Amino acid sequence: MSPPPPASWPIGFGATCLRATLYILLVGALAQGVYLEALHFPDARFSERGFTELAQTGLLATASALLLYVMLGLRQLRLVALLMFGFLFASLIREQDALLDARVFDGAWQLLVSLTLLPILAVVIRRRRRFVAEFAAYANSFSFGLFAAGFLTTYVFSRLYGRQDMWRAILQEHYLRDFKNAAEEVVELFGYALLLIAVIELLLLARRWALARRAG
Numbered sequence: 001m002s003p004p005p006p007a008s009w010p011i012g013f014g015a016t017c018l019r020a021t022l023y024i025l026l027v028g029a030l031a032q033g034v035y036l037e038a039l040h041f042p043d044a045r046f047s048e049r050g051f052t053e054l055a056q057t058g059l060l061a062t063a064s065a066l067l068l069y070v071m072l073g074l075r076q077l078r079l080v081a082l083l084m085f086g087f088l089f090a091s092l093i094r095e096q097d098a099l100l101d102a103r104v105f106d107g108a109w110q111l112l113v114s115l116t117l118l119p120i121l122a123v124v125i126r127r128r129r130r131f132v133a134e135f136a137a138y139a140n141s142f143s144f145g146l147f148a149a150g151f152l153t154t155y156v157f158s159r160l161y162g163r164q165d166m167w168r169a170i171l172q173e174h175y176l177r178d179f180k181n182a183a184e185e186v187v188e189l190f191g192y193a194l195l196l197i198a199v200i201e202l203l204l205l206a207r208r209w210a211l212a213r214r215a216g
Helices: 013-040 051-074 076-095 096-101 108-126 127-137 140-163 164-174 177-215
Strands: none
Touching: 013 051, 013 177, 051 076, 051 177, 076 096, 076 108, 076 127, 076 177, 096 108, 108 127, 140 177, 164 177
């Protein structure tokens, strides 16, 4: 079934302002959390026990849960949401690599990521025509733009910006690994925040579509 026409997607100015305010508060809270981590917890900062890493896990877990709700509760854009879920849940597993290697076995996260992504990719490929139709409807949305920005921030820019060679070139004899870790992890955190906001916008879009179908 195709998505409702754009005319059935009313978005109030007040609701848009409210969402924008909440997103600003979220990003501000994350930035303040990083500052407090660096100020008061020097032994744990930018480690698996620090605020930044834990916040990354929280953002990914929340986004994954919301995508499950879109698929199973709202039942809209199910294949798009499924693929996004696989991507973000695999990222959540990857963030636990040190814990999994220490508590399970070395390389456990790679196995879990494979077990997550391969079945999802198989479903999307098998139902590729419906996926392409869903994606065509989704690609023009605000959510997709945010998701693309979050992807580029987290998986492209943060990796390049956090390169050790770059920070050695910038700091030269003053190089400390803490600078490199802070640069990479904080940019990554912001990227995950964008991805979560994109998922929230996807949920709201799917909810509008579901309501439009019921009304129609």
